[in-house]
Amino acid sequence: xxxxxxxxxxxxxxxxxxxxxxxxxxxxxxxxxxxxxxxxxxxxxxxxxxxxxxxxxxxxxxxxxxxxxxxxxxxxxxxxxxxxxxxxxxxxxxxxxxxxxxxxxxxxxxxxxxxxxxxxxxxxxxxxxxxxxxxxxxxxxxxxxxxxxxxxxxxxxxxxxxxxxxxxxxxxxxxxxxxxxxxxxxxxxxxxxxxxxxxxxxxxxxxxxxxxxxxxxxxxxxxxxxxxxxxxxxxxxxxxxxxxxxxxxxxxxxxxxxxxx
Amino acid sequence: xxxxxxxxxxxxxxxxxxxxxxxxxxxxxxxxxxxxxxxxxxxxxxxxxxxxxxxxxxxxxxxxxxxxxxxxxxxxxxxxxxxxxxxxxxxxxxxxxxxxxxxxxxxxxxxxxxxxxxxxxxxxxxxxxxxxxxxxxxxxxxxxxxxxxxxxxxxxxxxxxxxxxxxxxxxxxxxxxxxxxxxxxxxxxxxxxxxxxxxxxxxxxxxxxxxxxxxxxxxxxxxxxxxxxxxxxxxxxxxxxxxxxxxxxxxxxxxxxxxxxxxxxxxxxxxxxxxxxxxxxxxxxxxxxxxxxxxxxxxxxxxxxxxxxxxxxxxxxxxxxxxxxxxxxxxxxxxxxxxxxxxxxxxxxxxxxxxxx
Numbered sequence: 001x002x003x004x005x006x007x008x009x010x011x012x013x014x015x016x017x018x019x020x021x022x023x024x025x026x027x028x029x030x031x032x033x034x035x036x037x038x039x040x041x042x043x044x045x046x047x048x049x050x051x052x053x054x055x056x057x058x059x060x061x062x063x064x065x066x067x068x069x070x071x072x073x074x075x076x077x078x079x080x081x082x083x084x085x086x087x088x089x090x091x092x093x094x095x096x097x098x099x100x101x102x103x104x105x106x107x108x109x110x111x112x113x114x115x116x117x118x119x120x121x122x123x124x125x126x127x128x129x130x131x132x133x134x135x136x137x138x139x140x141x142x143x144x145x146x147x148x149x150x151x152x153x154x155x156x157x158x159x160x161x162x163x164x165x166x167x168x169x170x171x172x173x174x175x176x177x178x179x180x181x182x183x184x185x186x187x188x189x190x191x192x193x194x195x196x197x198x199x200x201x202x203x204x205x206x207x208x209x210x211x212x213x214x215x216x217x218x219x220x221x222x223x224x225x226x227x228x229x230x231x232x233x234x235x236x237x238x239x240x241x242x243x244x245x246x247x248x249x250x251x252x253x254x255x256x257x258x259x260x261x
Numbered sequence: 262x263x264x265x266x267x268x269x270x271x272x273x274x275x276x277x278x279x280x281x282x283x284x285x286x287x288x289x290x291x292x293x294x295x296x297x298x299x300x301x302x303x304x305x306x307x308x309x310x311x312x313x314x315x316x317x318x319x320x321x322x323x324x325x326x327x328x329x330x331x332x333x334x335x336x337x338x339x340x341x342x343x344x345x346x347x348x349x350x351x352x353x354x355x356x357x358x359x360x361x362x363x364x365x366x367x368x369x370x371x372x373x374x375x376x377x378x379x380x381x382x383x384x385x386x387x388x389x390x391x392x393x394x395x396x397x398x399x400x401x402x403x404x405x406x407x408x409x410x411x412x413x414x415x416x417x418x419x420x421x422x423x424x425x426x427x428x429x430x431x432x433x434x435x436x437x438x439x440x441x442x443x444x445x446x447x448x449x450x451x452x453x454x455x456x457x458x459x460x461x462x463x464x465x466x467x468x469x470x471x472x473x474x475x476x477x478x479x480x481x482x483x484x485x486x487x488x489x490x491x492x493x494x495x496x497x498x499x500x501x502x503x504x505x506x507x508x509x510x511x512x513x514x515x516x517x518x519x520x521x522x523x524x525x526x527x528x529x530x531x532x533x534x535x536x537x538x539x540x541x542x543x544x545x546x547x548x549x550x551x552x553x554x555x556x557x558x559x560x561x562x563x564x565x566x567x568x569x570x571x572x573x574x575x576x577x578x579x580x581x582x583x584x585x586x587x588x589x590x591x592x593x594x595x596x597x598x599x600x601x602x603x604x605x606x607x608x609x610x611x612x613x614x615x616x617x618x
Contacts, residue, residue, distance in 0.1 A: 166335070
């Protein structure tokens, strides 16, 4: 009986992991196929598609743009969202609930609606520069992740620690630097990962806000699929997976994933 | 050494909206003295401590530390060391880093800092655990780290906010002895907040009994217990028989009080007492009621034993004397055993009957 339930447990967990990993595994496998179109299982083995992907101006340009955009949007969202979460947690001001709901709203409003609104706003404001347009859009969609993660971290934060630090002669700045920030660091990094992944993988908002040849990688992949279906797509997608894994790995090295929640 | 007090509270008051948390509180703490703020929760004792540390801004009044008024200074400019109720150890720092935290803020050089951290950790017998993280320590060990951290800066005043309330009973008793020995050895001026009367009696040189933001009585442990100034103090500290009565007779050195049900008690008068006809509260500690006394005694009555509780070293009985119910407590080893349902003689020395307003 016990043995049966253990086997069942392993089966259930195994299939969940498999289902989560399968799309990524299929993409990685397809990227080495010798065929001229995407296929699974792959036929033969070649790294040629990677060579083509690296040589592709369009893909490499948008990979760089996506990475820069994700990094910039993450930093900005953290810089804006952390103080916002701090205000929501520590202060009881008029319209606090409204403010909280407002910064969280991009999570609830359908991205298409948000994107159209942002596009119109930027046209109206005359925001022409592509990177800036994308950055504003991506900060708006990543901000809720920062606010949600940081309000949760702050709610768990024991305020007596700050009092203890002050009692031990720490000035307000020393309190923040030596106590508050180090203790909130896992939360900040976890918010950063959410932001990066959200921005890096976003299509809806980017499609509307991109201009000319300044398109993000997901949009580039999406448009490429419309006229061809070769394994270069899989190679590029594998690069996306690698970038994401590198980000997660770096964070894991700094704090450990189990402490991120 | 002594002379000027290290800490004085001058007309300290704190209001939260319409609620007065602390109401015109004044007392002084001398160098090396251990003072306990004792009272039920919500009496303002923690608020008072937090006003001394600087976490709460008083509505009125001032706090002087070493003669300097500090009410307008932020916590980090005040010479206090505080032990928090839940210790508030920095979870991301080792024991040694926790203890050295204050020294680092003051820019004490590495070598001197390490030496002082070692000394303080040695004092609380935690030198071996210097590199552990707080979560790897037991409750008692965390408590000692908190104490060491507060002492590392050699503050003018050590503040302790119910620091023993999270420990189990055995450890609490051991820790309060240790704390007392340590602060006395260091001649540390200490203010200790507790709601545990036994803790206050054991630890304090002087106890400030507080109730609803006001001081009920300030005095040494014995004075507070033996000569409570108010009904609140008598009830809050230890057990006490309290009977409403009226002064019937006043003679030199002695009064006679008659309780509501007609029990007449002779009371040793000390100083200017109440006048005849005045209503008073009679307070008698249970251990001052002697069961089955030998020979003649002034307040000697026949009593019926109603119920009894055996508490190991002592036994406590409820007896009824002329309609008034009294608690009687005696050492199990030395006093006459009482049996519920039987009758006995009891006596109360007039010197141990207190009259309260």
